[in-house]
Amino acid sequence: MKMPPRLLPLYQAELIDEVVGQLQSGKEAEVYVVRTGNDYHCAKVYKESNHRTFKHRTQYTEGRQVRGSRRGRAMDKKSRYGRQEQELEWQNTEVEALFLLGQAGVQVPKAFTFYEGVLLLEMLTDRDGDPAPRLTDVEITADQARTYHLELIRQAVLMLCSGIVHGDLSEFNVLVANDKLYIIDFPQAVQATANNAFQIFERDLKQLANFFGQYDPDILLTDYPKEIWKLYQNGKLKPDSPLTGRVLHSNKKANLKAVLDEISDAKAEALEKRSPKK
């Protein structure tokens, strides 16, 4: 196809040889299939900020460190410069997250390079070598729903172990490549230390549970977010931490009862000792 103007700098820098076609034109970006030598990759071109909704941006940016106070102030002011800075920050968030998470072993496409506002990515494919479908586009069984759900919970745990919460995890941002699930689309990712990170994490996992719950309603009864977050906050979360999917409220009561029983036993024992022996 004809070279889109935004991809021209990559062609001139010999990073790509040809633009083969356009995948989806999403809310935030356009994704193209490009050829470099014999390899096919994806090129994600971020839309200009004025084409994009900045709704809910504050909750996403919160907790993210902005290096250099001038940038921070500019971003706060929503000036033209601020807008540009925010745009770069948004793009960098995705690039940084992809590099970091790829290294941590999270199933994400490899990020090759970021050039002139375009991200060159590994193209995920199905068995025929075509671009991989989104989770929302494939037929799955109840069995697969359970397996996939647990697989994505593990991926979310692994991301949290790297200090990142996706922020838009859903059947639209998971690709199915040869039965393996890959997570994409990270511009809105937040650091797990942000004030509202738990709410975002919980929403991410609820979205997944709601989707998979269509195939097996039992999935709707699971509750992983609080359990995972508690381990994370206590510094105990590991990629393979055992998880139940249940929050054991009743356990607390049982423990409280055990403590009360012990107190009353101890009291009885003390009284018995004190009471004069005949």
Ligand SMILES: Nc1ncnc2c1ncn2[C@@H]1O[C@H](COP(=O)(O)OP(=O)(O)OP(=O)(O)O)[C@@H](O)[C@H]1O
């Ligand atoms: N690495 C990849 N391999 C194959 N297809 C991809 C890859 N990255 C993105 N895509 C395709 O491009 C679409 C848009 O990508 P992405 O979700 O990153 O951008 P977006 O602008 O947020 O899109 P949307 O608003 O639709 O979520 C994806 O739904 C997927 O179909």
Ligand SMILES: [Mg+2]
């Ligand atoms: Mg997307």
